[in-house]
Amino acid sequence: MSNQTSIPVIVNGAAGKMGREVIKAVAEASDLTLMGAIDTTPEHQGKDAGELAGLSEPLEVPITNQLEPMLAYVAGERQMQPGVLVDFTHPDAVYNNIRSAIAYGIRPVVGTTGLSPAQLEELADFAEKASTGCLVIPNFSIGMVLLQEAALRASQYFDHVEIIELHHNQKADAPSGTAIQTAQLLAEMGKTFNTAIVVETEKIPGARGSLADEGIRIHSVRLPGLIAHQEVIFGAAGQIYTLRHDTSDRACYMPGVILAIRKVNQLKSLVYGLEKIL
Numbered sequence: 001m002s003n004q005t006s007i008p009v010i011v012n013g014a015a016g017k018m019g020r021e022v023i024k025a026v027a028e029a030s031d032l033t034l035m036g037a038i039d040t041t042p043e044h045q046g047k048d049a050g051e052l053a054g055l056s057e058p059l060e061v062p063i064t065n066q067l068e069p070m071l072a073y074v075a076g077e078r079q080m081q082p083g084v085l086v087d088f089t090h091p092d093a094v095y096n097n098i099r100s101a102i103a104y105g106i107r108p109v110v111g112t113t114g115l116s117p118a119q120l121e122e123l124a125d126f127a128e129k130a131s132t133g134c135l136v137i138p139n140f141s142i143g144m145v146l147l148q149e150a151a152l153r154a155s156q157y158f159d160h161v162e163i164i165e166l167h168h169n170q171k172a173d174a175p176s177g178t179a180i181q182t183a184q185l186l187a188e189m190g191k192t193f194n195t196a197i198v199v200e201t202e203k204i205p206g207a208r209g210s211l212a213d214e215g216i217r218i219h220s221v222r223l224p225g226l227i228a229h230q231e232v233i234f235g236a237a238g239q240i241y242t243l244r245h246d247t248s249d250r251a252c253y254m255p256g257v258i259l260a261i262r263k264v265n266q267l268k269s270l271v272y273g274l275e276k277i278l
């Protein structure tokens with residue numbers, strides 16, 4: 001692969017659970033070049049990103065906490081394709097990371113969840129004005145896209161639905177970005193779900209979960225031993241229809257992440273959801 005056709009990639013959150021998987025996937029893709037590995041964890045500064053990710057050979061890319069200088073460096077690289085920032089950091093950091101990347105003309109591919117609707121709107125505006133592609137993808141697994149498609153089909157026939165999402169207990173945000181997106185997609189079907197037939201009293205606040213779009217409730221479970229799981233449960237007289245997706249290895253997200261890195265340079269605005277680029 002010549003330099004001109006190679007896409008330079010910066011991974012932000014490189015020492016994290018997802019960041020390490022992304023480092024390995026980028027290293028295996030012949031059209032992608034890992035240029036930078038950013039992470040704020042003090043103990044990982046200066047370590048080789050490849051070795052930290054478990055590769056047998058070093059990638060000669062050290063972990064650093066200097067995002068802006070790295071964005072500037074990649075933006076100045078004229079011999080390659082426009083650069084991409086892959087972000088798997090923290091809900092508190094992701095908004096500023098995306099703004100910084102776009103300001104440097106670097107295209108964000110964002111897996112970090114927890115952006116508010118207002119933040120997403122602002123970022124869409126910012127990307128549009130800069131005419132820069134940006135992909136915000138709450139879930140990179142193909143299985144979840146298929147589950148959501150099946151849920152939309154089921155929602156044509158069922159008027160009652162609730163979502164249960166189950167994750168490892170290191171997860172910072174609740175409900176999960178995926179569950180919020182699933183509720184949004186169902187809400188876009190234009191019907192009201194879960195019309196109440198009794199007056200409910202929560203004897204312990206939160207007992208009925210969080211109330212998302214169009215009356216759809218999301219229940220969040222956090223336990224060690226889990227990775228990422230979601231059920232969408234439809235109910236009608238005499239029947240229950242359950243859709244479930246289980247993640248057993250974070251490798252399941254990598255085909256989606258690599259596809260997004262390759263596609264983001266073709267975009268000129270912010271696009272939300274993996275289904276839009278399949």
Ligand SMILES: NC(=O)C1=CN([C@@H]2O[C@H](COP(=O)(O)OP(=O)(O)OC[C@H]3O[C@@H](n4cnc5c(N)ncnc54)[C@H](OP(=O)(O)O)[C@@H]3O)[C@@H](O)[C@H]2O)C=CC1
Pocket residue numbers: 012013014015016017018019038039040041042088089090091093110111112113114137138139140141253
């Ligand atoms: N879209 C999808 O398909 C998926 C999305 N996710 C989302 O991705 C995000 C990350 O998940 P995961 O990898 O499990 O989390 P981890 O906590 O394992 O990794 C996050 C890493 O980012 C570092 N970090 C935190 N803040 C910053 C910052 N400002 N700049 C650079 N690095 C930072 C953390 O350091 P430290 O630990 O020192 O804070 C940590 O090393 C979450 O929002 C999660 O919900 C996860 C899986 C799939």
Ligand SMILES: O=C(O)C1=N[C@H](C(=O)O)C[C@H](O)C1
Pocket residue numbers: 113138139167171175176177178179227228229
């Ligand atoms: O934190 C995680 O692990 C995950 N986060 C994303 C979310 O909030 O939906 C995607 C997936 O569920 C894994």
